[in-house]
Amino acid sequence: MQLNDQQQALIDILMRQNDYITAHKLSEITNTSTKTIYRNVRSINDSSESGDVIEAARGRGYRLNYDRYIYERNTSVDNTLDYSPIERRNRILLELLFNAPFDLNVDRLYEHYYVSETVIENDISLMNKLALSFGLVLKHRYRRLSITGPEPNIRQAIRNTINKGDLMDKESIDDFIDDFHELSSFDERFLIAQLEYLERSLKLTIPYPYNINIFSHLYILMSRFREGKVVDDPEQNRLTADQKALTERNPKFAEVAREIIGKIGRYLNTTLPAIEDFYLLQYMVSMRYDRELPSTNHEDQLVDQLVVFYVDGFDFNGRAVDRTALVADLRNHIKPMVNRLKNGISVANHLLKEIGSEYPDELAQVKQLSSEAQTKFALPAAISADESGFITLYFAKYLEQAKPAKRILIMCASGVGTSQLIRVKVQKAFPDLDVVAVVSKDGYLKHAADYGHIDLIITTVNVTPADGTSVVMVSAMFTKADRDQVANWIERRDS
Amino acid sequence: MIDSQELFFMSLSPSDSSLEVFQTMAQRLSQLNRINNVAAFNDLIVKREQQGMTMIAPQILMPHAVGSVVLKNTVLVGLFPTAQHWNQGLSVRLIVMLATPNASAAQTDPQLMALLTKLADEQVTEKLVAQKKVSQVQLLLQ
Known part of the structure; x- marks a missing residue:
């Protein structure tokens, strides 16, 4: 239960009263309108999880349910104050992105953060820069904020912000769900059922962290259609030649993607644009599956070249590693990674910090190789630190296996x-x-x-x-x- | 290929006594001017055999001696016309006798290593003991 000053004042008054008190009387004492009293009473009751804290009786007014108030006050965990400025900005940016293109009131957005007007202004200017970096526009008018721009950019911004905000720093879908209070248990069950359906129909298991990736993608998709307004732009909905080719190469995957998007559409009681099928397909082909996926020779060549580039470029410090096995293992990772780079999909590596402290030299080497690889092979996107972290794990694994010879x-x-x-x-x-x-x-x-x-x-x-x-x-x-x-x-x- | 100056071959007469066979080979090394004391060299060879058989492959013995009585790394290969009864109920067809002035001289000798690599190969050792003539053994080891 989070209360602002006005709401706390209202509670204080009610606490001193032994009997019911009318809204009119309350408005006189607090020097506000009865409308404000009604609104505050409603929002106090809404924030309570155990029932109405302020009870109403027709013709008599309001009374505080003291036991319930004490219970709510003790159980509410006030963690909003713990947010760092970056976390705060990310959370607000996410709210704006989910609601795009609708505008939201600045005061409501910042209600729980207890920051000064100067801080808010500073936040808005920084969020504006962030929005621009995704090709989006942050509008600030009459104390209302909104974000506008093409849907793919909005999704990309949401994904990146989620990754940055450590919200994706989760080891399981359960952790992820725990962090999204907005996610109802219906949504949660529905989305997990979709994942299970996907695994069942393709006869495979989606390993961590890709299960979270798909889950969050579907969650973002649902939220966008529910909270925001996805502009149906025919230009964006047309598949490019490359996108068509990808769909044709993976007919079974495309079919399952279409089915799942259809189900989500029915769940949301709307028809989702066909491009959503493709967005989901992109995620599906970018996962590392237990089984090999069909791919083109050109892709295979790039994958092979990248694997050799990493393995040759890595300094094993004279340790004898099982190179053949490393190449095969790494290949299975790099292949979907190339897909991810092409499709602009990012994966979060919740182990990155640990990898950095445990294998600092190896990670530095891989990062260096990653940046060289981007130029050398003209990759469509930079290989992120998270990706480099995953690659480092492969090298670390084989280095550890190569124990010093007896x-x-x-x-x-x-x-x-x-x-x-x-x-x-x-x-x-x-x-x-x-x-x-x-x-x-x-x-x-x-x-x-x-x-x-x-x-x-x-x-x-x-x-x-x-x-x-x-x-x-x-x-x-x-x-x-x-x-x-x-x-x-x-x-x-x-x- | 082993330098011919290091690798020598001879045929051995059948004998019931291993000591006698070693004696014969030591005398040959002396004739070749590779050792300067037959009795002392023979003593080293026999002492080594007493510590443990130097059977390196079926029917192949590798007696060896390290000491200042040896003037130069030398390998003398002797072939019996047929398998000879040896100690401990074993039989011997080929004797590869190794003489070296000191261990490091032997361990750093590339030609000796090349010979040992051949002898480490079971296919080679099987062939060696199946040969009838010294010249055939010579072909296999050179």
Whole structure:
């Protein structure tokens, strides 16, 4: 329950009264009109979740339900004061964007933020710049604000503002929903049903964060048609040749998109323009699915080039990573990323901060490569920090897998002959092991420290290292049985 | 390819005594001016064998010695006409005897490494023990 000064004054008066008091009397005491009293009573009651705080009785006036008031006052969480200026601006901008092109009263917009007129003016000027950067216009007239511009720009602005405002900094759809109090449980259930329908009809699972992406896209779509007014512009509704081609390449996806948009239209009791089918399709093809999507050769080539560019450009610091697996893994990510770049879709990476603190060097490298890639491959958009963060995770994963090689000593009585032969055989059978040296037993016992940390000694002669280093005894033939012994040791060590 | 100055071949006569075979090969190394003391060299070889068999592949033995009695890295390969009964119930057809003045001389010798790489290959070792003539063994290892 959020109260402004006028409303708080009204409550204070009612608290002092033991009986009902008329609106007329209240207006006299507060020196306002009865209309203002009615409005304030209604808005106080609307903000209460447990029922009317101010009770009315015909012919008698108003009375405070004290128990309910105390309950509401204690349970309401006043978090509006915690917003930073950026969060505040983003929230107000979002409200304006959702309601575009309708205008909203400045005082109502700022009601809960308790900021001065100077701050509001400053906000408006900054929001104006933000709107312009999206190709939109922020109008300020008679203390009313509105945003106008083409629908795709409005959606893009909403998406970007949501991402920036950390509203998308969510690990699950539930978190996302929690942050949107405006979202009713009907809407929530309806939208989740659409996601499930999408997964079912395409026989796939939409992984995080793409499920949130589609969910928020549909949520924005619904809000735009409900709160704002989407201008039906025939120019914007016509598919370009590229857009048509994308639709034709993904017939099954396009069909499901059309079905879902149709359902949303019926849910909103309106007919959504056909271009909405395409907007949704764009999201669908930009996800990373478990299964490969059909694509053109040209796209594939760009994807391959980008993957090689990243993997070649990355400095692994001499660590031996499984390059083939990394390339395959990264390819599955870069492919939909290229789609996202083409379609102007952004993904939020809620791990970005953690990635930055855990893998600062890797992230910096990937960011650098991303910016070089944009120029080199003339990409349609910049690869965002969020995207670079995802790519960094792939490199981090493979770098972690490439644990430092195990350090091996090969030993025989003399360090010559059979042990040298075993070295050749060990390196052939276990290319991941780092054979530090071939040593004679005497040489090792005298200068064990010279070899640094050793994980295993493979020896043809009996030896008991003083420091307890593992030993595997093998025959000079280094037979299959000997190989198995070494393999068993590696397995035990790794587990 | 192993420098011929480092890799030598000989045929061995059947013998019941491994000591006798080692003795014969040591004398050959002495003749080639690769060791300066047959008895001392032989002692090193036998001591090494006592620490553990140097059987590197079926029917292939690699006795080796490191010491100042050796003047230069040398590999002497000897072939028996047929498989010989050896210690511990094993049989030997080919003996690859290695002599080196010190371990680092052996470990940094590229020609020796090339030979060992061949001997690490099971296909090569199988072929080696199937040969009848020294010249055929020589072809496989050079």
